[in-house]
Amino acid sequence: MTHTDSELFNTIVNAPFQTNQMETALLFLGIIVLLLVNKETGQIDRVALSNTELAHNTETVSAIPFIDIKIALNHRSNTIAQAIATGEPQQTTDWKTLFTPALTAEQARINQASGGIAYSAVYPLQARDGGALIFSYFQYSQSIGRSQSAFMERYRAIVEQYL
Numbered sequence: 001m002t003h004t005d006s007e008l009f010n011t012i013v014n015a016p017f018q019t020n021q022m023e024t025a026l027l028f029l030g031i032i033v034l035l036l037v038n039k040e041t042g043q044i045d046r047v048a049l050s051n052t053e054l055a056h057n058t059e060t061v062s063a064i065p066f067i068d069i070k071i072a073l074n075h076r077s078n079t080i081a082q083a084i085a086t087g088e089p090q091q092t093t094d095w096k097t098l099f100t101p102a103l104t105a106e107q108a109r110i111n112q113a114s115g116g117i118a119y120s121a122v123y124p125l126q127a128r129d130g131g132a133l134i135f136s137y138f139q140y141s142q143s144i145g146r147s148q149s150a151f152m153e154r155y156r157a158i159v160e161q162y163l
Contacts, residue, residue: 009034009048012133012159016151017052027148028139030054030117034159035080036131043070044080044131054138058115063107071102083122083132089152090122093141098122098134119144123156127163 013032016024034048049055049066059066075081079097083090092098095112096105098120103111119141125131135152137144 005047008162010051012162013048013050016155017050023151027151028137028143029135029148029151030138031058031115031134031136033134033136034131035134036125037073037084037129039129041070042073044073044078044084045070054115054117054136058111058117061114062111063103069099069102071099075101079120080122080132080134083124084130087124087126089124091141092120092122093118095120121148121152123152125156125160125163127160131163133159 013034016029016032031052031054032050033046035044036047037043038045046066046069049059062069071078071080073081073084077097078100079090079092094105095108095117096103099108099111115136116138117136118139120134120136121144123133123135125133133152133156135148135155137148
């Protein structure tokens, strides 16, 4: 059976919510985003967004459609670009750092509030030309612990095998 990239990308962001709903609920996980580096444009492209109610809420209010939000790979104040550049996970409680410069701080925070997200972690990917996974939680950062960290590390390793 042949799968297109689009099918693979959607499976990546949706699998945890479809295969183990109890675990994702216990982890307070609300949204997963897959981003890939586009070497031709020098941009970070959003290629898949989980099919969850929280993700739909953010899409509904976003000033720019999800797929059209592009971030320059070398944009130093963007958390995604920092994660890819350093190869180290990054975290934020303010989505302005995930969307700068594509959205204003206010627009990014409206997206975040509409999704009920309190904390996001960006895990860089070494597969293909590089990229990242964003794990967004409806739990405050001080409540994010070993369970979430272990899940994100484990899931990143699985995703890198399939990309």
